[in-house]
Amino acid sequence: MYRRQFHRCTHSGVIFDDVIRPGLEEPGDWSAPVSVGCVAGDAQCYVLFCDFFDRVIEMHHQHEITSQTPEADFNHDNLKGSCDLDPSYAVRCEVSVVRGVDDFSFPTHCSRGERRQLLALARRALQRLPGRLHLLEELNQEQQRELNLDPPSSSLFRIGVARDWPDARAVWVSEDGRLVVRVNMEDHLRLVSTRDDADVAEAFKCVSTNLQKLEASYRELRHPFSWKQQLGWVSSSPADVGTGLRIRVHLRLQHLPGHKRLQDVLQRLRLRMATESPALHCVSNAATFGLSEVALSQLVVDGVKLLVAMETRLEGGRDIDELVPTQK
Numbered sequence: 001m002y003r004r005q006f007h008r009c010t011h012s013g014v015i016f017d018d019v020i021r022p023g024l025e026e027p028g029d030w031s032a033p034v035s036v037g038c039v040a041g042d043a044q045c046y047v048l049f050c051d052f053f054d055r056v057i058e059m060h061h062q063h064e065i066t067s068q069t070p071e072a073d074f075n076h077d078n079l080k081g082s083c084d085l086d087p088s089y090a091v092r093c094e095v096s097v098v099r100g101v102d103d104f105s106f107p108t109h110c111s112r113g114e115r116r117q118l119l120a121l122a123r124r125a126l127q128r129l130p131g132r133l134h135l136l137e138e139l140n141q142e143q144q145r146e147l148n149l150d151p152p153s154s155s156l157f158r159i160g161v162a163r164d165w166p167d168a169r170a171v172w173v174s175e176d177g178r179l180v181v182r183v184n185m186e187d188h189l190r191l192v193s194t195r196d197d198a199d200v201a202e203a204f205k206c207v208s209t210n211l212q213k214l215e216a217s218y219r220e221l222r223h224p225f226s227w228k229q230q231l232g233w234v235s236s237s238p239a240d241v242g243t244g245l246r247i248r249v250h251l252r253l254q255h256l257p258g259h260k261r262l263q264d265v266l267q268r269l270r271l272r273m274a275t276e277s278p279a280l281h282c283v284s285n286a287a288t289f290g291l292s293e294v295a296l297s298q299l300v301v302d303g304v305k306l307l308v309a310m311e312t313r314l315e316g317g318r319d320i321d322e323l324v325p326t327q328k
Helices: 016-025 050-061 112-126 141-146 154-158 200-220 262-269 293-315
Strands: 090-099 131-135 170-174 180-183 189-195 245-252 271-275 280-285
Touching: 016 050, 016 154, 090 200, 090 293, 112 131, 112 170, 112 180, 112 200, 189 200, 200 245, 200 293, 245 293, 262 271, 262 293, 271 293, 280 293
Parallel strands: none
Antiparallel strands: 090 189, 090 245, 131 170, 170 180, 180 189, 245 280, 271 280
């Protein structure tokens, strides 16, 4: 595969070595969460190096790429049950979505000039939404903490995402504080809605409504979001193709995290769990490709309900075998 592709180069200058460098320099370890180990320098990478990316995408998302274009569904009224999550277990949630902008290299490869153009575009597009844009270089550390903005990791510097930091990086905050848009950080755009309850439907509604408004604005500016037939929306990471959507629910769990069948259950539910503290755990969708936006959100909501049911069983000293779902 390397011999077939090492000499190819996209219009913006991305070569195959640029794509696979993260996995070669930071191969990770078996105890860490599964990562894709590669990045796309621009949208053309998904076409020029499709032999490689298609295999990575299919294995990571556990879904076959076909000639059928992925269907979108942002109808938040179709999402059911998130208001029924037990607040004694489900304490907060976050819904985020990433988008790349056409005709620009992705953050791993873009130049300082491109990044500043992207910021100018974002400024114009976001003017149509009620809120305020803050340049990262004008925010002090306390203000950045309030907005949950962490400094870039060493790996982001190594792969080029944090190049020239914090030049042309910004964060937009809506008037009601329910939506944050990160500009030129890990991706061109990342919309995030965080709630102090587990009402995923409301967070999803906030993100999807504003995303569609932004999409229309970028189209009017003649720079639509990056989209590829058979894959859907694409950005720098193959882990985000399709929908670019992440749904995270933070759960208080005492017994289930140590259960021997937990990893099997999570795999069958197509979920991931990350430990934030001994009692607090973050559950999220493992894939973004193969299901619509509403279907992915519903998958997380239903999965969280089942995990909570398992936790209550374990609290009562009962087993969870009959609750384990059949393999999907």
